[in-house]
Amino acid sequence: MTRFNYLLQLPLQARIVLVALIALAAIPLFGVGFWVIDEAVSHLQFSEQTKPRIGRLLGYIEQEKPLRLARNQTREQLAVLSYSSESDASQVGAQLQQALRGYAEDSGLTVSGSQLLKSAANEAFEGFELVTVELNMTGEPDAVDGFFALVDAHQPVLRVDQLALAQQRRARRSSRRANAAELDTRDVIMQVTISALRVATP
Amino acid sequence: MAIIDTTELTLFGLDLTRASAWVRLGVQQLLWDRNSHFKYWFYPPVKFSDEACEGTVPVSLGRKEDSASCLAILLSSDHVLTRLMRLPTASELFLSEVVMLDLSSHSPFVEQDTVCGWSIEQRDDNELIVRWVVAARTAVNDLLLQAGFDPLSEVSALPEVWANTGESEPIRLQGFGEQRRDRLYTATLRKLTLKAVGAYILLFAVLAQIAIYSVLSTAKLEQKLAEVTEDAKGVTWVRERLGEQRELLDVAQDFLASRDPLRPRLHDIAQITPDSVYLQRMTFKGGDATVTGLGGNAADYLAILAESDRYAKLEASSAFTRDRRSGLEQFTIDIKFKDANDEI
Numbered sequence: 001m002t003r004f005n006y007l008l009q010l011p012l013q014a015r016i017v018l019v020a021l022i023a024l025a026a027i028p029l030f031g032v033g034f035w036v037i038d039e040a041v042s043h044l045q046f047s048e049q050t051k052p053r054i055g056r057l058l059g060y061i062e063q064e065k066p067l068r069l070a071r072n073q074t075r076e077q078l079a080v081l082s083y084s085s086e087s088d089a090s091q092v093g094a095q096l097q098q099a100l101r102g103y104a105e106d107s108g109l110t111v112s113g114s115q116l117l118k119s120a121a122n123e124a125f126e127g128f129e130l131v132t133v134e135l136n137m138t139g140e141p142d143a144v145d146g147f148f149a150l151v152d153a154h155q156p157v158l159r160v161d162q163l164a165l166a167q168q169r170r171a172r173r174s175s176r177r178a179n180a181a182e183l184d185t186r187d188v189i190m191q192v193t194i195s196a197l198r199v200a201t202p
Numbered sequence: 203m204a205i206i207d208t209t210e211l212t213l214f215g216l217d218l219t220r221a222s223a224w225v226r227l228g229v230q231q232l233l234w235d236r237n238s239h240f241k242y243w244f245y246p247p248v249k250f251s252d253e254a255c256e257g258t259v260p261v262s263l264g265r266k267e268d269s270a271s272c273l274a275i276l277l278s279s280d281h282v283l284t285r286l287m288r289l290p291t292a293s294e295l296f297l298s299e300v301v302m303l304d305l306s307s308h309s310p311f312v313e314q315d316t317v318c319g320w321s322i323e324q325r326d327d328n329e330l331i332v333r334w335v336v337a338a339r340t341a342v343n344d345l346l347l348q349a350g351f352d353p354l355s356e357v358s359a360l361p362e363v364w365a366n367t368g369e370s371e372p373i374r375l376q377g378f379g380e381q382r383r384d385r386l387y388t389a390t391l392r393k394l395t396l397k398a399v400g401a402y403i404l405l406f407a408v409l410a411q412i413a414i415y416s417v418l419s420t421a422k423l424e425q426k427l428a429e430v431t432e433d434a435k436g437v438t439w440v441r442e443r444l445g446e447q448r449e450l451l452d453v454a455q456d457f458l459a460s461r462d463p464l465r466p467r468l469h470d471i472a473q474i475t476p477d478s479v480y481l482q483r484m485t486f487k488g489g490d491a492t493v494t495g496l497g498g499n500a501a502d503y504l505a506i507l508a509e510s511d512r513y514a515k516l517e518a519s520s521a522f523t524r525d526r527r528s529g530l531e532q533f534t535i536d537i538k539f540k541d542a543n544d545e546i
Contacts, residue, residue, distance in 0.1 A: 017228030
């Protein structure tokens, strides 16, 4: 006789009492069972997530000195490549203009104008702002080379985005010979656009 | 004395008397019904005092074992009056009272000289068939004496008395040794219940132990994590900044790589360009340049540039024209520089 048949053979009241007793025993058992499983699974998940995290943090603590050293080195490398976020963009722009004007003067160029440009929207360096300065200068061709030598040596690194060099125009003369001599000795007009990176303020 | 118990059981004004009787009936059926597995397994066995009386032991009266300590004797059907009652199933709630009432109204014996017993023979959804038996106490006493028992001794010293109805299974008469077996059965059930409850509680304790262990372990781990996080606060900050700075450094490297080597390019053009060529205008943007100038032979100059193999592409964007004033050829050449990495 199967258990189910046995249950059916019992009188109705006995059946209901038996089912009620089984349910009374089973419901708290299932409840506690699910609670235990839930707690155990939660613990396992938490443990799986937490133990590697603790290990990682302990590893950081152990490696604090090398990490600080690495951070300082990275900061120094970054300082070579970009302006820091400590000064705001307009201050950096003014600083850059001032430096470039100084280089122009040092190399013998005469600055006729300079301005801070808005950075190009199509070029984005994530985490940075592009500080762009346009300079108009005149001077001898050798001075141009000297100027770019100083720009190349500048820290943080600068990028020449655009350069236009043209001979400075003078009054017309008819003689061919005079013309050739003129072509040799004329000063150049230079328009240059130079960019630098500045760490964006978070 | 009232035949039916009329004690009221209420809960918040609800009459639970009937429900309580219903539950009691269910429990009784579960433990005492002829189909009960509890009774089948745990009801103590019985043996007949007179082997000659041995016949089929009814299911409702338990198993027969020769080694059983409980005895039974069988009263012949000649000494027994029997009656079959058909009742509605609902009457089972108060069956003993109904049977006793019917029995008292049909018994030919005086009340003091009457022994009786009854059993449910059949039960279906609508009807309950109950058979009761009644016999004269003197007839039973004679049988007891024949079996070697003193009818006047204590009930516990007497065997069970079963009445043969001649039509169906024997029915046990009440008021003899049957209480002993019932008590043994009840005691066995009580022990089993206690064991089951104990096992149940133990199971809960084991499960709770697992849960408590999990909760405590989680709390311990949380505490450790909090301590380590606190200890590593400074270094975590350094680590995060380092990560951020490395990302910035990578981007800044891209900026560095995007720089064109303008000065070497100017030097190259200056170096390659012969003295007979005068450069009037040069523009540099990205990897391209446009050079405008005057020369004795602009095509030669273009050839010189091409021979140097320093440029990816050279193109005269307009036709060479003779400048009337200087007598030189005017040219405009578009230059595409090779990739900066290849160049240097």
